[in-house]
Amino acid sequence: MDPDFEGKDDESTHTVPSVLVEPDVPDPFIVDDGSEDSDSSEHSDSSGNGLTEDDPSPAAEENIALAQSTILENSVNEEVQRPLPSPNINKAVPPPPESLSDEDDEEEPPELYLPGLIIPTMFLPIPNTDPLTTLLTKFIPPERRPTRDLSGQWQRTDFHTLVMTNSWRAIARMARDRIVSANPEDLALILPLWYLRLSALARMRLFNQTSAECINLFTVLNSVQPENARSWLFERLLPFELEVLYAKTKYWAGDHMGYLDALVSLLRRCKQQARQMARKKDQVANGMWKERGSRLCLILASQLIEMKDFIAAAKLLEPLCKQDDEISSPHLQSAVARIYLQAGYIKMAVEHFSAVAQDPTADTSLKTMNAALLASAEGDWEKASQAFKQILQSEPDNFLVLNNLAVTLLSQGQIKEGIQILEDALKSSPSLLTVAEPFLFNLSTLYELRSTTAAEKKRELLIEVAKWAGDGLRTACLKMPTM
Template sequence: MRQPEQPTEVISVNSPVPNPFVVEDDEPTPPEPEPSTPNVNKAVPPPPPVLGDDSEEEEETPDLYLPGLVLPTMFLPIPNTDPLSTLLTKYIYPPDKRPARDASGQWQDRDFHTLVMTNSWRALARMVRDRLVTTNPEDLVLVLGLWYIRLACLARLRLFNQTAAECTNLFSVLNGIVPATARDWVFERVLPFELEVMQARLSHWAGDPMGYLDALSALLAKCRRRSRQCGNDDTSRAMWKERGTRVSLMLASQLMEMKDFGAATKLIEPLCSQQGTAAAALRSTVARIYLQAGQIHRAAAHFAFVDQDPEVTQDAKDMNAALLASANGEWERSAQILFKLLETDAENYVAVNNIAVALLGQGKVMEGIATLERALKTSPSTVVVSEPFLFNLSTLYELRSATAADKKRDLLIEVAQWSGDGLRTSCLKMPTN
């Protein structure tokens, strides 16, 4: 059964952009005192520089006008098909039992916040497209930010071919900027880092894992280079280091998919020397990779290091202890730790999911089903978007084979009612063919 994935943080669309104008720290030179006898033939000294003005010639901001970025032909129509609706048509009869699902993508009567909170990625993608075609191309920062939201929505809809096509259109326009100095200025100062990550993922969606690793490695090299160029700007340096860490985690994730656990741990372990809670989180990540690789003693060493860190919350330490106990086959101890976590936070649905795994390890299938169903009834809109949760519940239903088909149909109705767009329907274990 799948363990729940740890939530990852999202990089903001409005990434800070370095200021192309540098203000010097030198104090202005005071003017020379006037002589006692005026000399009208003497050259007048230049006025002192005003604080805040540049005293050195800097590269001017290029005047760019890129109407190609907002052309309607840059975007493809989003299909009005929904995988959940397909499953409902096949498995739920009569039709009046099927929850109504809106695949039209209408957004005019809803705002941005509502669309995000309800996982309405189709409507949000169309909203951004309509906003883009009416945006002034000279506002390049806004245009590129909207482009990222558009592509991110398509990816959440799992329309990877369409995401790749529109991303290719975008970078075709950007790579065609002339002169080269203006193009370099856009890529170095304006282009959101998230769009570069999106471009790197095109290889992943195309089924080219080695090309994906190469693209991520190039991004990691850029993060290191930009971090070294920050000089005394501690804020920018910290930003590029954080981006490098995130790219490293993406590299490690791909290496884990390729079952190269050794390379994944070697990539992340050097990052554990950082200070603060980030280092503890990275150590926990490394330990969980070792658990998947079957190297429990190495995982235990990293968990022990995290357990001694006073800045790490007790809940995080208890979760690590529960995972280690499960790896050692100590299912009862793991369940006890996880139930204790629920006493302090009843909405810790990661713990709920892991409790079901621990109960299954003890052969308590019915108790595991009851635990997950209770969470589903308490907060359906929260848990139905968790694919590991749905996969584990569907698996437990199959183990209770007498009523598996009926239970999974009921689960499908609940998911269709609450999940929104973009769910990977394979987690329900209900084939469409």
């Protein structure tokens, strides 16, 4: 089991459920589906019907016409009994009412002072070791171990370098230090820093700690009074990504269905907000909420795939392929076809792959990649190899294709050639490929199949990974026992 430092949570006052164990074996194929870094109390939402403005909204169905008051009705009855006076044609016309958007713009923001967000006890200490260090200690002698910085010092390096080197420990410490020293009134700075902190912890696979600190954060936010101030905080200041991250705490606790329900609730909110912005003719906000809803559908589909419900994942994404927005693309339709491949529905996969092949906006390399994956699913490894080699003629540095080519060579028994391809790619770009877990898993598997040098080769690979990988690597991909 990949240790997530569950013992460290004892220092927190919050009790966090045990961490969900992720699959140790990644998919050997790396596929670029064109999307980066979502469920279902109502079947209509979980089926991914898109974000159309014509959908009936629960909010719209609850609109009730205001009843006339008794005083108004009595006055109307009296007017009917009396003769009507002649109209005053010279009466001044009243000014038109202000628009709703103007009223929203002029709304005074409430004064929010939340010192609870910046107190040091909101945070747990980050462990000063990780699974990669454990492997180095076990398999590599001290004189050959590469130096790894686990101090989390961030002052000597700029933020861009920290991200590019996967220094998530330093980023998490930097976010904490800046939060603690911030002004409690500056929520526009504090809340994004909280998201940075939690994202870095999740990247390090410290899921217990991420859940505990996320619960701490939302406990403070949900205690804001009065209610209108809390609503203004959640609608205007709280990053939407933080709400998605809070929903994922259920996933880390092992509650898959609860995670789906939380995502569906967010998706329903995106639909309602998109319709509301459409009525206000705010195209920018409408597009933003539609994009958020589409990305939630992608997160939902990923979770359904992990739960082996491939058909539900494909049905969720299919309507997005028909929308006229940025996320509707040949890449998305190719992703749907690959889901059908995983489910074993070759016929449905062929239909979507054919649609991409006939799309003039689709890249040639994408069409060729689809053909290669379809050939692999049908067991035609020679055809798949030729298709991958065809892509490499125009894109020799496409490491995704190189990895997939090695898989097809393995299936044809050409182990030596597959190892050579992966080793050459690793030498050319170690900083990129030492964090690609399917790549490392495939190379380790090929080493094991050539059993005469497997142990030594995997130790050399471990040293190379330790030099470049940074924090958060799932060491199970190296296929080296930790016990």
